[in-house]
Each structure stands twice: as structure tokens, then as C-alpha cells.
Amino acid sequence: MKQPIIITMGDPTGVGPEIIMKAWLEDNFSDVQRPLLVAGDGAVLQRAAAIFGAEVTVEALADDGPQALASHRLLCGERSLLLKKLSELPAADLVYGAPDLACGQAMIRYIEWACDHCLSGEAAGMVTAPVNKQALRAAGCEAPGHTELLAARCGVEKVVMMLAGSRLRVCLVTTHLPYSAVPMALTPEEILSTVQISAVALRRFFSLDSPRLAVLALNPHAGEGGQFGDEEQRLIAPAIESARQQGIDASGPHSADALFHFAVQGAYDAVICMYHDQGLIPLKLLHFDDGVNVTLGLPIIRTSVDHGTAYDLAGSGRASSASLLAAVTLACQMAS
Numbered sequence: 178m179k180q181p182i183i184i185t186m187g188d189p190t191g192v193g194p195e196i197i198m199k200a201w202l203e204d205n206f207s208d209v210q211r212p213l214l215v216a217g218d219g220a221v222l223q224r225a226a227a228i229f230g231a232e233v234t235v236e237a238l239a240d241d242g243p244q245a246l247a248s249h250r251l252l253c254g255e256r257s258l259l260l261k262k263l264s265e266l267p268a269a270d271l272v273y274g275a276p277d278l279a280c281g282q283a284m285i286r287y288i289e290w291a292c293d294h295c296l297s298g299e300a301a302g303m304v305t306a307p308v309n310k311q312a313l314r315a316a317g318c319e320a321p322g323h324t325e326l327l328a329a330r331c332g333v334e335k336v337v338m339m340l341a342g343s344r345l346r347v348c349l350v351t352t353h354l355p356y357s358a359v360p361m362a363l364t365p366e367e368i369l370s371t372v373q374i375s376a377v378a379l380r381r382f383f384s385l386d387s388p389r390l391a392v393l394a395l396n397p398h399a400g401e402g403g404q405f406g407d408e409e410q411r412l413i414a415p416a417i418e419s420a421r422q423q424g425i426d427a428s429g430p431h432s433a434d435a436l437f438h439f440a441v442q443g444a445y446d447a448v449i450c451m452y453h454d455q456g457l458i459p460l461k462l463l464h465f466d467d468g469v470n471v472t473l474g475l476p477i478i479r480t481s482v483d484h485g486t487a488y489d490l491a492g493s494g495r496a497s498s499a500s501l502l503a504a505v506t507l508a509c510q511m512a513s
């Protein structure tokens with residue numbers, strides 16, 4: 178039997194539980210080539226299924242056999258989904274959009290458990306449903322999000338956040354930090370390692386022999402010869418030159434405003450972006466429904482939905498599960 182892909186349930190008071198249940202109840206996972214196992218909470222998932230009018234039972238499994246990672250199974254008619262029960266939250270009392278300490282601690286537990294079972298080789302990869310970063314912090318997690326938490330747990334210093342859709346891939350040099358701190362965080366070493374990790378991953382997981390990487394400028398019109406900032410000349414161009422000397426097909430610094438037009442027409446395989454919103458605005462504009470967040474540079478496979486906890490929608494059943502399905506599909510492809 179193939180090793181499973183673990184789906185972490187995410188914030189119990191966000192849209193994570195319901196998008197998992199929605200995709201499962203609508204049989205969206207039926208083409209997935211690996212067993213799927215949810216790391217989460219049975220009662221919270223039952224409550225989420227009830228949003229769609231479905232009655233789900235939770236059955237304990239014997240602790241052996243090919244499903245050894247799972248402790249339970251969710252059942253609804255003919256449908257069955259493996260579950261590792263990692264919390265027993267009082268589901269009926271949880272308020273959507275209002276995580277408490279127990280929810281925060283539980284969402285961290287789901288992620289850590291999944292990561293550890295990927296590291297051990299018992300699982301083929303993990304797909305994460307969204308967590309709220311304030312709730313993570315309130316539960317004592319020092320990492321701002323999954324990306325940094327997984328890097329620390331895997332003992333990796335540098336990883337790259339990539340968001341990918343069929344028309345555009347963006348890889349970020351900096352991620353979760355104040356905009357005012359971005360220029361100070363940019364160094365030739367950080368830019369070069371982002372390019373290197375992206376090139377290696379695109380070769381390995383996306384069958385691109387020599388990925389074409391467009392490296393963006395930070396400032397308007399790529400700094401206009403130093404008139405609008407010198408990060409291009411001082412930091413970005415030297416990193417591109419080093420990458421090119423290593424045989425990587427990197428070009429730039431490109432003016433960020435125009436480059437995406439050409440990238441979506443197929444001129445580049447990925448765009449290396451200097452900060453979070455430089456890359457994620459065009460990506461989510463094009464791919465909000467089917468974009469996938471992938472952490473590159475980890476020793477494990479991790480993909481994620483490209484959206485957050487959507488507290489404004491949680492409990493309504495209106496959140497789309499398309500990004501979750503895309504993330505599961507990509508994780509399976511990467512594992513094959």
C-alpha cells in the first residue's frame with residue numbers, strides 16, 4: 178500500500194475543517210492516487226460535515242495493518258476517510274473565528290505530527306489547511322506560519338515559499354515580515370539561495386531541466402539607474418550574476434510592473450519576488466481558486482491551500498475547496 182498524504186485540519190474555528198469535508202463529501206478526492214489521512218479532530222470534522230447536511234460517524238481502528246498511522250475512520254454512506262485524532266475539542270462550544278488556547282495548541286500538534294511522520298518516511302507528504310497566525314502566536318508558537326515552523330522542525334535554515342498555479346509560479350525571497358523591514362532583509366546571499374533552491378525544486382518536482390527564472394527588482398523601474406534606490410545594483414544584480422555563473426538560467430533585475438505580463442504568457446517558469454505581496458497579489462489575482470503554496474527546500478513534501486482561515490466565511494459552507502484539491506493533487510504528483 179502506498180504511504181498516505183496527511184492533510185492537517187488547520188484552525189478548528191476557520192474554514193479548514195469544512196473545506197476538507199466539502200471536498201470529501203463531493204467526492205473530489207476520488208481520483209487521488211494515495212490514501213488520505215486527516216490529522217485533526219473527529220468532533221470538529223463531524224460539525225463541519227453537518228454544515229452540508231451530512232451525518233458522519235467516527236469509528237476507531239485497530240492499531241495495526243496498512244493504516245497504522247490512522248487511529249480512526251470517518252464514515253458517511255459509502256465514503257471513508259482516515260483520521261488521526263490528535264485533539265478532542267468541545268466542538269459544539271467552539272465559535273467560528275474565535276480560536277482559544279486549546280485550538281491554537283491543537284493546530285500546532287496537527288502540523289508537528291504530520292511533519293514528523295513525513296520525516297520518518299511513514300507518510301509521503303503533507304497538505305496543510307489554513308491556520309491563523311495570531312492564534313499560532315497566542316498558543317506560544319514562535320514561527321509566524323507553517324513555512325517557518327516546518328523549516329525549524331526539519332532543521333533547515335533556508336526554505337523558499339513558492340505559490341504555484343498553471344499560469345504563474347512565484348518564489349519569495351522574504352516572507353512574513355513588515356514591509357519596512359524588507360530592504361534590510363535583502364542580501365545577495367538570500368537572493369542567491371532563493372534562486373538556487375527554486376531552480377533545484379523546479380527541476381526535481383516540475384520536470385523542468387533548466388528552469389527560466391525571472392528575478393524582480395525591488396524599486397520602481399528597477400531603480401532607474403539608482404535614482405529610485407540602489408538595491409538592484411548593490412544586491413540583486415550580483416546575486417543574478419552568481420546564479421548565472423552556476424549555470425542557472427536567471428535573468429533580471431526586471432521591472433516588477435511589466436514582468437508578470439510576460440511570465441503568464443510563458444516566457445518564464447517562475448518569478449523570484451523580493452517580498453510577499455509583490456508575488457502574491459498577481460498570483461492570487463490569477464489563481465485564487467486553484468493556487469497552491471509549496472515549501473521548497475524541506476526534506477519533506479509540503480503543499481498548502483493558498484488562502485487563509487477566512488473567519489468571515491467559516492461555518493457558512495461557502496468557502497471553496499478548490500485550492501485544497503489542487504494542493505492534494507500536487508503533493509501526490511511531487512511524491513510520485
Ligand SMILES: NC(=O)c1ccc[n+]([C@@H]2O[C@H](COP(=O)([O-])OP(=O)(O)OC[C@H]3O[C@@H](n4cnc5c(N)ncnc54)[C@H](O)[C@@H]3O)[C@@H](O)[C@H]2O)c1
Pocket residue numbers: 192196305306307308309310311323470481482483484485486487488489490495496497498
Ligand atoms: N496556509 C495558511 O495557513 C494561510 C494562508 C494565508 C493566510 N493565512 C492566515 O489566515 C488568516 C486570515 O488571513 P487573510 O484574511 O489575509 O486571508 P484569507 O485568505 O483568510 O481571506 C481573504 C479573503 O478571501 C476569502 N477567502 C479565503 N479563503 C476562501 C475560500 N476557500 N473560498 C472563498 N473565499 C475565500 C475570505 O473570505 C476573505 O474575503 C491570517 O491569520 C493569515 O495569516 C494562513
Ligand SMILES: N[C@H](C(=O)O)[C@H](O)COP(=O)(O)O
Pocket residue numbers: 321322323324325453457470481482483484485
Ligand atoms: N503567505 C501565505 C499566503 O498568503 O498564502 C500564507 O501566509 C501561508 O503561510 P504558511 O504556509 O507559512 O502558513
